[in-house]
Amino acid sequence: MWKTILRRVLLMIPQIIILSVLVFALAKAMPGDPFTGMITPQTPPEALEALRERAGLNDPLPVQYFRWVGNALKGDFGISYTYQRAVTTQIGQRLPNTIWLSLMTLILTYLISLPLGLLAGRYQNSWIDKIIVIYTFLTYSIPLFVFALLLLWLFGYTLQWFPTRGSAAGGLTPGTTAFFFSRLYHIILPSFTMALLSTTGTVQYLRTGIIDAKSQDYVRTARSKGVPEKVVYNKHIFRNALLPIVSFIGYDITGLIAGSVFIEQIFSYSGMGNLFVQAIQSRDYSVITALVLLFGIATLFGTLISDIAMSIVDPRIRIQ
Secondary structure, eight states, X not given: OHHHHHHHHHHHHHHHHHHHHHHHHHHHHSSSOTTGGGOOTTOOHHHHHHHHHHHTTTSOHHHHHHHHHHHHHTTOOOBOTTTOSBHHHHHHHHHHHHHHHHHHHHHHXXXXXXXXXXXXXXXXXXXXXXXXXXXXXXXXXSOHHHHHHHHIIIIIIISOOSOSSOSSOTTOOTTSHHHHHXXXXXXXXXXXXXXXXXXXXXXXHHHHHHHHHTTSHHHHHHHHTTOOHHHIIIIIIHHHHTHHHHHTHHHHHHHHHHTOHHHHHHTTXXXXXXXXXXXXXXXXXXXXXXXXXXXXXXXXXXXXXXXHHHHHHOGGGOOO
16 A cells, blocks of 8 residues: 555656646736736836836746745745735635634535435435435535525524624634634534535435445345344445545545635635635735645645545555
8 A cells, every 4th residue: 555655646746746837827827916906096117117026027937937836845935915924824824714614514524424325325215315315406506605695694694593704703812712612613604504515426426335235246145144234234335335435535625625715705714715815806926826736736635545545445446
């Protein structure tokens, strides 16, 4: 397994290089620059030109690219033009909020989807299965922003069960018990919203896997030996049906981190998705390139996590 991990890590190096080139090119292809918003009738053109020259925006593109890569390898992604602070500092303040949100969403997703998929596959064509299938169709067809606004209106503004904005109550000291429970309270509604719409694939894959596994020879053999039905499902059918789900677990983790843009905007949640939208609106190139590169690298590591999880669950797929 270690050979497989090493091979995948080495394969990621050219992928990261190509990703960095694409990220840099797309950022430079955006109209305007970070100083475009400073233009007013009273702004002298030479002042803006001096700012661009000082920031190195007038240098040739290859020079700008290699300077950016060299600084990034040292952990320096530059200064945010909007916030006038280091990009790593700005991202570091938002990253924990996004990780907490993604972690809670992932936990809720599997707490909901695994029992539903198991019930739908075990009691195929029953009324339980039909209700679960209808649920998956609904969650698959409803857009995220529509569903999020609906739950925000219902549980946030109408019933007032949960806060409607922010990641924690103001005036609390980070690290205290009150701050932890306040953060948890603010995470529940947005994470539950994302989890409900993220269960569709897991439920369908698990349902299909259980239905296919029920007709396999090893299941019939176990039943013919008198193995209890509960043991047949838990030890034989359920474990083998989990293989497709395990293969996507890495993608689920990174997808939640990178895909929380809508949720963080709707709930005014101070995470990386919210920061990404603000950076695009203000043309803050240093933040945009750092976040896109971070999301891309996280996706590559997500594939590595999926491969490792698959090799643990099913040793037959390990590459020697």
